[in-house]
Amino acid sequence: xxxxxxxxxxxxxxxxxxxxxxxxxxxxxxxxxxxxxxxxxxxxxxxxxxxxxxxxxxxxxxxxxxxxxxxxxxxxxxxxxxxxxxxxxxxxxxxxxxxxxxxxxxxxxxxxxxxxxxxxxxxxxxxxxxxxxxxxxxxxxxxxxxxxxxxxxxxxxxxxxxxxxxxxxxxxxxxxxxxxxxxxxxxxxxxxxxxxxxxxxxxxxxxxxxxxxxxxxxxxxxxxxxxxxxxxxxxxxxxxxxxxxxxxxxxxxxxxxxxxxxxxxxxxxxxxxxxxxxxxxxxxxxxxxxxxxxxxxxxxxxxxxxxxxxxxxxxxxxxxxxxxxxxxxxxxxxxxxxxxxxxxxxxxxxxxxxxxxxxxxxxxxxxxxxxxxxxxxxxxxxxxxxxxxxxxxxxxxxxxxxxxxxxxxxxxxxxxxxxxxxxxxxxxxxxxxxxxxxxxxxxxxxxxxxxxxxxxxxxxxxxxxxxxxxxxxxxxxxxxxxxxxxxxxxxxxxxxxxxxxxxxxxxxxxxxxxxxxxxxxxxxxxxxxxxxxxxxxxxxxxxxxxxxxxxxxxxxxxxxxxxxxxxxxxxxxxxxxxxxxxxxxxxxxxxxxxxxxxxxxxxxxxxxxxxxxxxxxxxxxxxxxxxxxxxxx
Numbered sequence: 001x002x003x004x005x006x007x008x009x010x011x012x013x014x015x016x017x018x019x020x021x022x023x024x025x026x027x028x029x030x031x032x033x034x035x036x037x038x039x040x041x042x043x044x045x046x047x048x049x050x051x052x053x054x055x056x057x058x059x060x061x062x063x064x065x066x067x068x069x070x071x072x073x074x075x076x077x078x079x080x081x082x083x084x085x086x087x088x089x090x091x092x093x094x095x096x097x098x099x100x101x102x103x104x105x106x107x108x109x110x111x112x113x114x115x116x117x118x119x120x121x122x123x124x125x126x127x128x129x130x131x132x133x134x135x136x137x138x139x140x141x142x143x144x145x146x147x148x149x150x151x152x153x154x155x156x157x158x159x160x161x162x163x164x165x166x167x168x169x170x171x172x173x174x175x176x177x178x179x180x181x182x183x184x185x186x187x188x189x190x191x192x193x194x195x196x197x198x199x200x201x202x203x204x205x206x207x208x209x210x211x212x213x214x215x216x217x218x219x220x221x222x223x224x225x226x227x228x229x230x231x232x233x234x235x236x237x238x239x240x241x242x243x244x245x246x247x248x249x250x251x252x253x254x255x256x257x258x259x260x261x262x263x264x265x266x267x268x269x270x271x272x273x274x275x276x277x278x279x280x281x282x283x284x285x286x287x288x289x290x291x292x293x294x295x296x297x298x299x300x301x302x303x304x305x306x307x308x309x310x311x312x313x314x315x316x317x318x319x320x321x322x323x324x325x326x327x328x329x330x331x332x333x334x335x336x337x338x339x340x341x342x343x344x345x346x347x348x349x350x351x352x353x354x355x356x357x358x359x360x361x362x363x364x365x366x367x368x369x370x371x372x373x374x375x376x377x378x379x380x381x382x383x384x385x386x387x388x389x390x391x392x393x394x395x396x397x398x399x400x401x402x403x404x405x406x407x408x409x410x411x412x413x414x415x416x417x418x419x420x421x422x423x424x425x426x427x428x429x430x431x432x433x434x435x436x437x438x439x440x441x442x443x444x445x446x447x448x449x450x451x452x453x454x455x456x457x458x459x460x461x462x463x464x465x466x467x468x469x470x471x472x473x474x475x476x477x478x479x480x481x482x483x484x485x486x487x488x489x490x491x492x493x494x495x496x497x498x499x500x501x502x503x504x505x506x507x508x509x510x511x512x513x514x515x516x517x518x519x520x521x522x523x524x525x526x527x528x529x530x531x532x533x534x535x536x537x538x539x540x541x542x543x544x545x546x547x548x549x550x551x552x553x554x555x556x557x558x559x560x561x562x563x564x565x566x567x568x569x570x571x572x573x574x575x576x577x578x579x580x581x582x583x584x585x586x587x588x589x590x591x592x593x594x595x596x597x598x599x600x601x602x603x604x605x606x607x608x609x610x611x612x613x614x615x616x617x618x619x620x621x622x623x624x625x626x627x628x629x630x631x632x633x
Contacts (some may be wrong), residue, residue, distance in 0.1 A: 009050065012042055012049045012050060013042075013050075013287055013290055016038035016039070016041060016042045016049075016290060017034075017035060017038055017286050017290065019038070020034045020035070020037050020038035020041070021034035021035060021038070021286075022034075024037065031134070031138065031286075032131050032134050032135055032138075032289055032383075032384050033381070033384035033385065035286050035289030035290050035293065036289050036290075036292060036293040036380070036381045036384075037293060037381075038290050038293060039289065039290035039291060039292060039293020039294040039295075039296075040293040040294065040296055040298075040381070041293075042290070042294060043293060043294030043295070043296065044294065045294075045296065045297055045298035045299055046294075046298070050294055063240075063243065063253075063284055066239065066243050066253045066257050067239055067257070067277055067280060067281035067284060067285075069129070069158065069255070069257050069258040069261070070239050070242075070257035070258065070260060070261040070277070071261065071274055071277060071278060071281060072133070072151075072258065072261065073257065073258040073259065073260065073261020073262040073263075073264075073265065074261040074262075074264060074265050074270050074273060074274055087148065087149060087152035087330075088152045088155055088156050089156070090330070091149055091152050091153055091156075091326060091330055092152050092153045092154075092155065092156025092157065093156060094326055094329075095125070095153045095156070095157075095322065095323065095326055095344075096122075096125045096126075096156060096157060096160050098322050098325075098326070099121070099124070099125035099318070099319060099322050100118070100121040100122050100125045101121065102121070102318050102321075102322060103117070103120055103121035103124050103125065103318065104117045104118045104120075104121035105117075106314065106318070107120050107121060112368075115171040115172075115363060116171075116363055116364050116365075116368075118171065119167075119168060119171050119358050119363045119364060120364065120372065122160075122164050122167070122354075123164070123347075123350075123351050123354045123355060123358070123372075124315055124319075124347060124351070124372075124376075125157070125160075126157045126160070126161070126347065126348035126350050126351060126354075127153070127154060127157060127319075127343075127344040127345075127346055127347070127348045128346055128347065128348045128349050128380050128383065129154045129157070129158060129348065129349065130285055130288060130289070130349055131289070131346070131380055131383050131384070132150055132154060132343050132344060132383070133151070133154065134285060135343070135383070135384055135387060136150065136151075136343060139387075139391075140466075141339065144336060144339065144490065145332050145333065145336040145340075146327075146332060146335075146336035146337070146338075146339030146340040146343065147339070147343075149327065149330065149332060149336070149340045150339075150340055150343045150344055153344060154344075155258075157348065157350075158255050158258065158350075159255055161255070161350050161354070164354060165250065165354070165357065168354070168357055168358050168361055168363055169361050171358075171361070171363045172358070172361030172362045172363045196249075196250065199249045199250075200249050200250065202249075203245055203246065203248075203249040203256070204256075204259065206245070207242060207245070207256060207259050207260050207263065208259065208263055211260050211263030211264050212263055215238070215263075215264060215267065216267055216269070218234070219231070219234065219267070219269045220269075222234045223269070223272075228276070231272060231276060232276040232277075235273045235276050235277050236277065236280065238260070239257055239260075239277065242256045242257050242260050243256065243257060271500075271501050274501070288349070292349070292377055292380055292381070293377075293381060295352070295373070295377050296374060296377045296378060296381065297370065297373075297374045300370060300371065300374050301374060301378075304371065307371060308371060308374055308375055308378070311371060311372065311375035312375045312378050312379055312382075315345075315346075315347060315375060315376075315379050316345045316346065316379055316382075316386070319344065319345045319346075320341050320342070320345045323340060323341040323344055323345060324337055324338075324340075324341045327340045327341060335395055338390055338394060338395065339390065342386045342387050342389070342390040343383075343387060345379075345383070345386060346376075346379040346380050346382070346383045346386075347375070347376030347377075347379045347380060348376075348380075349380075351372075351373070351376045352373060352376070355369050355372055355373050355376075356369075410473070411441065411461050411463075411470075411473045411474050411475075413441055413475070414441070414474070414475030414478055414479070415439045415440055415441045415475065415479065416438070416439075416440075416479055416480045416481065417433060417438060417439070417440040417441070417479065417480070417481045417482075417483065418440065418441045418442075418443065418465075418471070418474055418475070418476060418479050418481070418482045418483070418506075419440045419441070419442045419443070419482075419483045419485065420443050420465035420482060420483065420484050420485065420486055420495060421443075421444065421445075421465070421484065421485040421486035421487065421511075422442050422443075422444045422449070422453060422458075422460055422485070423449070423485065423487060425485040425511050425532055426442070426444075426483065426485030426486075426511075429483055429485060430442055430458075440483075441461065441474045441475060441479075442458075442459065442460045442461060443460075443461055443462075443463055443464075443465040443470065443474060444460050444461070444462060444463075445462075445463070445464050445465070445486075445491075447462055450462045461474070465484075465486070465495055466491055466494045466495045466498055468498060468502050471498070471499075471502070471503065476499070476502075476503045476506060477503060477505065478505075479503075479505075479506060480505070480506070480507060481506065481507045481508075481509060482499060482503075482506045482507070482508055482509070483509045483510075483511075484496065484508065484509065484510040484511060485511045486511075489512075489513070489517050489520075492510060492511070492512075492517075492521070493520060493521070493524060496508060496510060496521065496524045496526055497524065500524070500525065507528070508526050508528065509528045509530070510526050510528065510529055510530070511529075511530055511531075511532055512529050512530065512531050512532070513531065513532060513533070514531055514533070515531070515570065515573075517531075518531055518570055518574075519570075519573075519574045519577055522570070522571065522574045523574070529570075534563070534566070535563075538559045538562060538563060539559070541559070541562075542555045542556070542558070542559050545558065565590075565593070569590040572586070572590070573586055573587065573590065
């Protein structure tokens with residue numbers, strides 16, 4: 001059965017995925033659980049359609065995780081990653097440290113040697129990057145507080161694999177192999193500690209420098225050939241090459257490709273790389289999940305059901321307690337804390353490699369290792385079910401509304417302008433455009449608000465503007481401008497990225513509540529950012545000046561100068577806002593400069609010339625009230 005070659009194996013894997021995943025999706029279980037169930041069915045402990053070669057497939061399919069981290073890196077500009085340093089180091093570091101300590105204590109209490117208990121604790125502290133990110137992305141939860149927290153923890157865990165690989169041989173008895181990576185001999189094997197450190201720093205530096213200075217001209221040269229398959233091959237070559245380099249210096253290939261993705265995040269070829277590599281990532285991740293399902297040893301589970309159940313239950317419960325405590329300590333809301341907790345309460349794919357590595361070095365006994373591997377695989381398999389339980393049972397009972405299940409409206413019009421969000425800002429923009437005979441296609445995500453707007457005669461379509469298919473239906477490929485006036489800032493950023501990636505023809509005009517949100521939009525390349533309180537505040541200040549006797553044109557000129565200087569300072573301060581000392585110093589300088597500039601302008605004004613502009617009509621335009629309380633006409 002197993003000697004019929006590569007094509008038979010490919011047929012089995014693809015057939016299992018094609019049959020199981022659509023059924024799982026239709027049942028609301030998600031694609032990840034479909035892949036896992038397919039693997040259990042075709043594995044050596046199911047129908048036996050694949051055998052021990054599934055372990056080789058697992059190593060091949062791990063490359064899907066590597067590609068996923070590369071694509072995630074492409075979505076993260078260095079400034080965004082720097083902004084997340086607090087959650088990554090704080091939340092991620094605390095999760096790994098506390099969970100490791102908890103499992104180490106439990107292991108010692110159950111009679112394990114301290115070294116073995118510590119190794120088990122470090123490995124079980126990790127969660128599944130592939131399953132968690134794939135599931136959160138499918139459910140549209142990556143941009144939530146819980147989703148961002150989970151991403152920060154997963155990123156720290158991927159980084160933590162490096163020191164874990166370094167520590168495990170020190171905990172061992174000296175038996176087994178000597179590979180520092182668990183994937184065969186590496187260049188750094190046999191080198192002294194300082195030599196290994198230099199090799200690691202050199203490899204990371206090569207990725208950063210090469211990505212910044214060599215990749216752009218190389219991709220530019222390849223793009224001139226105008227052959228998409230060559231560009232795709234170049235993208236795959238880049239990912240594979242970096243993965244090989246990282247493995248040879250003893251680092252995680254996933255971490256190396258993530259760094260490369262971050263370096264290339266500001267490249268003009270970012271979107272092309274995403275589009276070309278994404279299908280390979282999806283397919284390889286699917287094979288990885290099938291291989292995980294096939295690795296579940298049902299014979300071992302049948303022989304030791306109580307032991308395996310206790311390990312799985314202990315793993316999930318302990319991680320949930322730690323995760324929920326950390327979520328509350330970092331001030332997440334109850335619903336986001338639960339999302340964060342249920343998402344990360346499983347073992348990770350790196351556990352298969354690390355347990356094998358620990359076994360090679362005699363850190364953990366073979367029988368216990370097999371039981372732990374089976375428990376990790378089961379915990380990964382039940383993760384989608386745990387998240388479904390949280391979403392459909394717990395969240396509604398804690399006061400969180402379930403996601404809106406109404407289907408988007410069918411859109412049968414196409415205009416030059418699209419307005420996303422029709423609340424207090426978008427509504428005024430839409431009315432202003434219509435008063436000037438400019439039609440706009442309006443998208444609104446709040447179904448109750450849509451019905452209210454329709455009752456007063458406004459044409460509004462229900463749907464999530466962040467969805468590419470809905471934007472296509474709204475005519476985004478032919479439209480010229482999109483006005484983003486959504487209340488939730490996370491969805492504003494998501495829509496900006498969607499438009500940048502899929503509809504580069506659209507000019508983006510985006511709303512922000514204040515400077516912090518404006519900074520983030522500027523980071524995303526949006527030049528037309530409007531803070532919703534700025535113009536109102538300037539107008540109120542102008543009215544104060546008018547009440548104090550300032551002339552109308554003088555007030556107008558001061559308002560125009562203030563707005564111009566404030567916009568210039570916004571762009572300048574956005575570049576240095578993470579340099580706290582320099583930022584606050586620059587803010588003080590900007591405030592002083594703006595005040596002095598307005599004072600100088602005031603001193604240079606010609607009151608006699610300004611008086612000529614202070615006509616009755618101009619006073620009316622700027623809202624000076626007449627005797628009746630209405631503007632003069």
